[in-house]
Amino acid sequence: MRSAVKMHAEDIGFSKLNQTKIVTTASELGRNVLEHGNGGRVMIEHIKELDRSGLRMIFQDEGPGIDNVEKALVDGYTSKCGLGLGLSGSKRLMDDFELVSQPNNGTTITVTKWT
Amino acid sequence: MTSETVVALSKLISEFKAEILSEWIDHQLKDPARSQSVPEASIRTNSAEFIKLFEVAAAKGNLVDISKPEWEEVQHMLSELSATRAVQGSTPTDTAKFIFSLKQPLFNRLNTAHGQTTSEAAKSVWELSLLLDKLGLHTTEAFQRTRESVIRRQQKEMMEMSTPVIKIWEGVLAVPLIGTLDSARTQIVMEALLQKIVDTGSKIAILDITGVPTVDTQTAQHLMKTVAATRLMGAECIISGIRPQIAQTIVHLGIDINDIVTKATMADAIKEALYRGGWVFERQLDSASISR
Numbered sequence: 001m002r003s004a005v006k007m008h009a010e011d012i013g014f015s016k017l018n019q020t021k022i023v024t025t026a027s028e029l030g031r032n033v034l035e036h037g038n039g040g041r042v043m044i045e046h047i048k049e050l051d052r053s054g055l056r057m058i059f060q061d062e063g064p065g066i067d068n069v070e071k072a073l074v075d076g077y078t079s080k081c082g083l084g085l086g087l088s089g090s091k092r093l094m095d096d097f098e099l100v101s102q103p104n105n106g107t108t109i110t111v112t113k114w115t
Numbered sequence: 116m117t118s119e120t121v122v123a124l125s126k127l128i129s130e131f132k133a134e135i136l137s138e139w140i141d142h143q144l145k146d147p148a149r150s151q152s153v154p155e156a157s158i159r160t161n162s163a164e165f166i167k168l169f170e171v172a173a174a175k176g177n178l179v180d181i182s183k184p185e186w187e188e189v190q191h192m193l194s195e196l197s198a199t200r201a202v203q204g205s206t207p208t209d210t211a212k213f214i215f216s217l218k219q220p221l222f223n224r225l226n227t228a229h230g231q232t233t234s235e236a237a238k239s240v241w242e243l244s245l246l247l248d249k250l251g252l253h254t255t256e257a258f259q260r261t262r263e264s265v266i267r268r269q270q271k272e273m274m275e276m277s278t279p280v281i282k283i284w285e286g287v288l289a290v291p292l293i294g295t296l297d298s299a300r301t302q303i304v305m306e307a308l309l310q311k312i313v314d315t316g317s318k319i320a321i322l323d324i325t326g327v328p329t330v331d332t333q334t335a336q337h338l339m340k341t342v343a344a345t346r347l348m349g350a351e352c353i354i355s356g357i358r359p360q361i362a363q364t365i366v367h368l369g370i371d372i373n374d375i376v377t378k379a380t381m382a383d384a385i386k387e388a389l390y391r392g393g394w395v396f397e398r399q400l401d402s403a404s405i406s407r
């Protein structure tokens with residue numbers, strides 16, 4: 001998954017720094033899907049708008065969901081024994097970050113980075 | 116159920132064993148796709164042994180369920196054969212053909228022999244075909260299992276090989292990390308490093324992450340654990356090879372590495388380590404043969 005993301009980021013023409021940010025985000029959110037969401041899907045999109053283009057990644061799972069989204073986004077909050085910086089860190093690494101989750105109804109996180 | 120087939124089969128084998136065997140071996144040896152990794156001699160002995168065990172098992176009257184005890188020896192023999200061939204570098208297809216190529220020599224004779232009516236013979240062919248298919252699949256599964264265990268072993272060996280701990284100076288160790296730093300790798304690195312610290316009495320370990328493609332929170336956590344364990348052994352870690360984009364990403368993630376000594380390059384880390392060990396170097400320009 002990481003190498004696929006890296007390939008797309010390279011193709012779209014992101015700088016080395018932004019490539020690293022994107023791949024690291026993919027690594028964080030992808031691991032959350034596996035670790036907290038019991039597995040799921042990842043979609044990678046190249047989006048082109050009139051005045052800008054970018055890369056969008058959607059992480060989707062049908063796991064237990066997050067009951068307190070605000071709390072989950074606090075630096076250092078972890079329900080297991082991670083560093084608790086995956087969600088909040090990803091939000092800082094990307095330009096757009098959208099989290100939709102309901103307890104017992106899965107989690108969908110959509111992140112975008114513009115060139 | 117299959118008693119007619121059982122009778123027909125056992126008569127057939129007892130009467131024509133030699134012919135069936137030689138025709139079968141011929142088939143295998145003449146197969147244009149035969150991989151040369153299996154020597155002719157083992158094809159001959161394997162075939163003879165299989166026919167012998169097959170005859171005994173089939174005579175017990177169950178041609179349907181090969182998981183029953185009467186087929187245990189046949190299964191065992193096939194598993195061993197598949198394992199040997201997997202290691203020899205044969206293909207799964209080739210290994211399954213060992214069984215499938217027995218069909219023709221057997222069926223040829225079932226059709227003609229023993230005064231079975233055409234429909235009886237057809238039924239026997241069908242039942243035997245199913246049986247041989249099951250045995251063939253069994254070889255494929257056994258083959259796969261061996262392959263997987265070979266791959267697992269190689270992975271482990273590669274992991275150990277790709278994490279050398281090098282003594283670069285009195286009291287100074289270096290670990291060039293290459294690839295993804297997952298939990299298993301971290302465990303192996305940590306064990307090797309701690310052991311080497313004990314063996315050499317080193318005081319400083321340089322962990323170089325130039326070859327680690329991404330540093331996310333999990334990688335960072337693994338590095339911090341290694342640093343903490345090293346401290347417990349009375350030594351210090353220096354982390355080197357942090358590329359600028361990785362440094363920035365770590366900061367954005369919010370990872371606190373303030374109490375870890377980091378250096379941009381391995382060379383800087385070595386300099387720092389030697390300095391801490393009290394080493395002082397002086398360059399004598401008139402004898403220097405390389406310029407910078």
Ligand SMILES: Nc1ncnc2c1ncn2[C@@H]1O[C@H](COP(=O)(O)OP(=O)(O)O)[C@@H](O)[C@H]1O
Binds near residue numbers: 033085086
């Ligand atoms: N896909 C998900 N499904 C359910 N819970 C999640 C998911 N992603 C994150 N969480 C929750 O949010 C917390 C914070 O996530 P994160 O910031 O990545 O930290 P960490 O993974 O280190 O615990 C997790 O401990 C978990 O409780």
Ligand SMILES: [Mg+2]
Binds near residue numbers: 031085
């Ligand atoms: Mg996480």
